Amino acid sequence: MARFIHAIVFVARLGAGLAFAILMAAVLLQVVGRLTGSSPVWTEELTRYALLYMIAFGAGLAFRTGDLVNVDVISEALPGRLPWLLRLLAAVSTAGLAAWLLPHAWRYVAIGKMQMAPALGIRMDFIHFTVWLMLAGLALFGLLRIVGMLGGLEDGTPERPEEE
16 A cells, blocks of 8 residues: 555656646746747746646645645644544545546536637647646545544644755
8 A cells, every 4th residue: 555655656756746847947048039039939837837737746645745725724733533534535525526526627628629729729628628737636545534534544633854
């Protein structure tokens, strides 16, 4: 199970990193192009799409590390097992809502087959896929937290990576 989780985390980090690299390259090309007087039109569009993919890959990771908005001042001050139950409820709610939205997001992706990006000329279903990918990541990382909590492998607190 740990190897599966590490593989999922690796893929999500790799996707977010590649999207960020593409975003940086597109912005750099746009800035250099503006300085020289011939900025490619498609760089702004590519930047937006790279940002969408970066968010889609990073949402599940942010859930795992606790970097999403989390108001736990009250819940963590509660006595006994109540904080654990509230963390479990939050994970179930997040995973459940994301899983419920997946088929609806897929219909949104399918609509993009009939549309083209104006500057890049690519089908928009590749861009709309980011919504489905983000929801799938949240559902998967939420499910992993639920399994970990119910299996006694974790207590549901966000996993903070060690400083390197």
